Amino acid sequence: MSPSRLSRLGAKADELAKLSMDKQLRLAVTGLSGAGKTAFITSLVNQLLLGAENHQLPLWTLARKQGFLGAKRVPQPHLHLASFDYLGGMQALQSQPPRWPSPTDGVSELRLKLRYSPQSLIWRKLSHTATLNLDIVDYPGEWLLDLPLLNMTYQQWCEHIANNLQPARKAELAKNWQDLLLNIDIHSPADENTLADIAKAYTEYLHRCKDELGLHHIQPGRFVLPGELAGAPILAFFPLPPALLSEPSGSRKAQKSSYLGLLEQRFEYYKEHVVKQFYRQHFVKFDRQIVLVDCLSPLNSGHQSFCDMQLAINQILHSFNYGQTSLLRRLFAPKIDKLVFAASKADHVTPEQHDKLVQLLSQLIAEGKRHVKFEGISTQTMALASIKATQSGKVQINSQSFSALKGILQSDADSQKVTTVFPGEVPASLPKPEFWQQQGFEFSPFQAPQANSFEALPHIRIDQAIEFLLGDKFK
Ligand SMILES: Nc1nc2c(ncn2[C@@H]2O[C@H](COP(=O)(O)OP(=O)(O)O)[C@@H](O)[C@H]2O)c(=O)[nH]1
Ligand SMILES: [Mg+2]
Incomplete structure (x- = not known):
C-alpha cells in the first residue's frame, strides 16, 4: 500500500476513534x-x-x-x-x-x-x-406534580381539590374564586372573559397558598409556573365545587359550549398537551x-x-x-x-x-x-x-466553644454587616409534634458571596x- 494511502487510512482511523469517544x-x-x-x-x-x-x-x-x-x-x-x-x-x-x-x-x-x-x-x-x-x-419539579391528573376525569379532579381545602386558612384563601362561581350557571353558554376572570382568581389563590402558607403541592403545576404557556387559554380553567356537579342538572352531559363543557375540554387538553407532552418531549x-x-x-x-x-x-x-x-x-x-x-x-x-x-x-x-x-x-x-455564602467556625462564649456561621444576611444587604449566626440543630429524623412548639431554628437567607x-x-x-x-x- 502506498504511504499516502496508509496515512489517509490512519487519519480515518483516528477520526473514527475520535467519533466513538x-x-x-x-x-x-x-x-x-x-x-x-x-x-x-x-x-x-x-x-x-x-x-x-x-x-x-x-x-x-x-x-x-x-x-x-x-x-x-x-x-x-x-x-x-x-x-x-x-x-x-x-x-x-x-x-x-x-x-x-x-x-x-x-x-x-x-x-x-x-x-x-x-x-x-x-x-x-x-x-x-x-x-x-x-x-x-x-x-420545575412542580411540573411533575401534575402526573396524578392523568388518572382523573374533570369531575374527579374537582372532588380531589374540594377534599384538599384543609386547613382552614387554605379554605379562607379559596373564598375569592369560589365566590365568583356563584355567579355562573355551569350549563349556560360560556363567556370567555368570565372564564378568564375566574381562572385568574384561582391562579391568585394558588399563588397565595404558595407564598403565604409555604405550600408546594399545587395543582395544576403550570398555573404558578406557566413557562411558555403564560397567558394561554389552556390555563383558563379551574375546578368547580362537587356539589354543583352532583346536582341532577350538573350530572347531565355538558353542552360543548357551556361552562362545564369548556372546563372539561380544557382539563383534558391540559392533560394531553401539557402534562403528557412534558414527559414525551423532555x-x-x-x-x-x-x-x-x-x-x-x-x-x-x-x-x-x-x-x-x-x-x-x-x-x-x-x-x-x-x-x-x-x-x-x-x-x-x-x-x-x-x-x-x-x-x-x-x-x-x-x-x-x-x-x-x-x-x-x-x-x-x-x-x-x-x-x-x-x-x-x-x-x-x-x-x-x-x-x-457563609464561613463556619467556633465562637467562644464564657469559655465554652460553639459552632457558628458567619455571613451577611440578605436583610443587611444595605449595611453589609457581617453577622455571626447559631443556626440551631437540624432534626435527624422527621420532626415530632413537640418540635414545632419549640422551633429553635434560625435559617435566614444569606447574601450571595462576592464572585x-x-x-x-x-x-x-x-x-x-x-x-x-x-x-x-x-x-
Ligand atoms: N446560602 C445559600 N443559599 C442558596 C443556595 N442555593 C440557593 N440559595 C438561596 O435560594 C434561593 C433560590 O435559589 P434558586 O437557585 O433561584 O432556586 P430555584 O427556584 O430552584 O431555581 C436563592 O435566591 C438563594 O437565596 C446555596 O447554595 N447557599
Ligand atoms: Mg430557577
Whole structure:
C-alpha cells in the first residue's frame, strides 16, 4: 500500500476513534421552586468552565487525577428551548453587592463540551483526549406534580381539590374564586372573559397558598409556573365545587359550549398537551437527574409547610416509578440510571450538622425512594451548597466553644454587616409534634458571596455530585 494511502487510512482511523469517544449525557436538574436549581446549575457550569485551573473539586476523581482538561460552552441542541442564563447569573453574583441569580419558571438548557484524558488504558490507546457533550436541563419539579391528573376525569379532579381545602386558612384563601362561581350557571353558554376572570382568581389563590402558607403541592403545576404557556387559554380553567356537579342538572352531559363543557375540554387538553407532552418531549430524554430539596425553609415555615413539601417530593418521585404504572410505561421508556437527592443550601448549617441534614432528607424521601430503587436506578443522598455564602467556625462564649456561621444576611444587604449566626440543630429524623412548639431554628437567607471571573464559586460537595452523576463517563 502506498504511504499516502496508509496515512489517509490512519487519519480515518483516528477520526473514527475520535467519533466513538464523543459521548453525550443529558443531565436534568429539578426540585421545587426555591430549592436552588438555578444556583446549582450556575455553580456547576462555573466549576467546569474553570477547567484544569479549578482546584476546588477534590471529590471528583477525574479532576483529582488531572484528567479533566477543560470545558467550553457550545450551542445548545434544542433551538426552541430557552437557554439557561449562565452569564446573567454570573453577572448578578459579580455585581456589588452580589445578588443571587434571578428566578425563572420554565425549562431551559445549556450545553458544555468537556475535554478529558480517558481514564482506562484501552481508551487511552485510541486517543489521548475525549469529549463529553453535557446537556444540562433546568425544569420545575412542580411540573411533575401534575402526573396524578392523568388518572382523573374533570369531575374527579374537582372532588380531589374540594377534599384538599384543609386547613382552614387554605379554605379562607379559596373564598375569592369560589365566590365568583356563584355567579355562573355551569350549563349556560360560556363567556370567555368570565372564564378568564375566574381562572385568574384561582391562579391568585394558588399563588397565595404558595407564598403565604409555604405550600408546594399545587395543582395544576403550570398555573404558578406557566413557562411558555403564560397567558394561554389552556390555563383558563379551574375546578368547580362537587356539589354543583352532583346536582341532577350538573350530572347531565355538558353542552360543548357551556361552562362545564369548556372546563372539561380544557382539563383534558391540559392533560394531553401539557402534562403528557412534558414527559414525551423532555423527561424521556434525561439520562441522569439531580433532585434538589430545600429541607431548611419548610423547617422554618412550620409543620404544615413541611408535611406539604414531603408530600410534594414523594409525589415527584412517582415519575421515576415507571415500571409499575402502565400509564407511565406507555408515555416513556425508562432511561435514567442515576439519581441524586441533594439537601441544598447546606451552608445554612454548621458542618457537623450535615450528616443530620442527609438523614432528615433520607427519611423525607423514604417512600418515593423505594420505588426509584425498584426501577434499578442507583441513587445517592447528600447535602450540598451550590454557592457557599457563609464561613463556619467556633465562637467562644464564657469559655465554652460553639459552632457558628458567619455571613451577611440578605436583610443587611444595605449595611453589609457581617453577622455571626447559631443556626440551631437540624432534626435527624422527621420532626415530632413537640418540635414545632419549640422551633429553635434560625435559617435566614444569606447574601450571595462576592464572585469574580478568575476563581470558581465557593461550594460544598458539588464535586461529590459531579463524581456520582458523571464520574463513570470518563473511562
Ligand atoms: N446560602 C445559600 N443559599 C442558596 C443556595 N442555593 C440557593 N440559595 C438561596 O435560594 C434561593 C433560590 O435559589 P434558586 O437557585 O433561584 O432556586 P430555584 O427556584 O430552584 O431555581 C436563592 O435566591 C438563594 O437565596 C446555596 O447554595 N447557599
Ligand atoms: Mg430557577
